[in-house]
Amino acid sequence: MQYRILPVTPFQQNCTLLWCPETRKAALVDPGGEVDRLLKAVESEGLTLEKILLTHGHIDHAGGTAELARRAGVPIEGPQAEERFWLEALPQQSRMFGFPQVEQFEPNRWLEDGDTVTVGVQTLSVLHTPGHTPGHIVFFHQGANLALVGDVLFAGSIGRTDFPRGDFNTLIRSIRTKLWPLGDDVNFIPGHGPMSSIGRERRTNPFVAEGL
Numbered sequence: 001m002q003y004r005i006l007p008v009t010p011f012q013q014n015c016t017l018l019w020c021p022e023t024r025k026a027a028l029v030d031p032g033g034e035v036d037r038l039l040k041a042v043e044s045e046g047l048t049l050e051k052i053l054l055t056h057g058h059i060d061h062a063g064g065t066a067e068l069a070r071r072a073g074v075p076i077e078g079p080q081a082e083e084r085f086w087l088e089a090l091p092q093q094s095r096m097f098g099f100p101q102v103e104q105f106e107p108n109r110w111l112e113d114g115d116t117v118t119v120g121v122q123t124l125s126v127l128h129t130p131g132h133t134p135g136h137i138v139f140f141h142q143g144a145n146l147a148l149v150g151d152v153l154f155a156g157s158i159g160r161t162d163f164p165r166g167d168f169n170t171l172i173r174s175i176r177t178k179l180w181p182l183g184d185d186v187n188f189i190p191g192h193g194p195m196s197s198i199g200r201e202r203r204t205n206p207f208v209a210e211g212l
Contacts, residue, residue, distance in 0.1 A: 001122050001144040005189060006041055008034040009099070011060040016148055016189055019047050020120025027119045028068065029053045029139065029148050030061040030191065033099065035068045053117060054078040054107065055150030056136040057086030058163075059093035061191060066103035075108035077117055080128050083135025085165075111137055127178045131171025132159030140182060147188040147198075153179060155196035158207045175208050 004017045009032045017038070019026035026047040031038055042049045049072050054062055056079050069076050086093075087104065094102045111117070113128035117139065127138040132151045136159075139148040151159040153175055161168040179188075184199025203209055 001141045001146060004041065006038060008032045009060045012192060013060040014189055014191055017041055018119055020122045023120035024048060025050045025120035027051045027053050030055055030150065031064040031068050032060040032062065033064040035064045038068065049074055052076045053139060056133045057083040059090060059097055059099055061150065062087065062090060063094060063099055063102045066105040076105065077107060077109045078111040079137050080112060080135035081110040083133060086133060129174035129178050131161060131167055131174045133163065134165045145186045147182060147186055149188045149190055151191040153201060154190045154192060155194050156205055172208060
């Protein structure tokens with residue numbers, strides 16, 4: 001599995017272009033905006049976009065989804081169904097945070113814990129990781145030791161829990177019971193900021209490190 005991180009929107013959200021090296025088929029994970037730029041990135045890598053994957057429904061992660069799906073003619077997979085209210089509120093979110101007006105949409109496929117998604121011939125596992133939002137999910141590719149964790153975990157920090165239906169204790173439980181077991185050698189792409197590893201955060205992250 002190969003990838004390219006494309007920070008988008010004023011929030012510098014990490015949209016990830018993820019692709020299968022065998023088939024050159026690709027997914028865009030969390031296309032928050034700047035759709036023209038995202039499509040150009042797909043083209044510049046010589047890829048065929050086959051789907052959109054979403055970790056959760058916040059505007060900086062999902063704001064470009066409806067436009068991208070329409071223009072590229074691709075389906076939307078994820079997040080988990082508890083995220084419906086956030087997706088329905090995308091037009092309101094765009095006004096609140098000063099984004100261009102965006103469209104509501106419903107994913108072609110809601111995802112649940114234990115599901116899998118494919119990109120070309122590559123398979124990623126789906127982990128339901130509520131706390132930042134109730135329907136947040138993480139995508140994990142075992143062969144590449146790579147997780148796309150959205151706004152659950154960051155290098156040195158964790159996701160906010162002060163949004164509607166966020167919950168701090170639930171988020172901590174998601175990190176410790178869903179992410180830690182992936183293994184210390186797993187690298188992850190967070191929703192914002194630099195990549196890190198599960199092992200590094202388990203040892204040093206001031207919010208969730210073991211023994212601190």
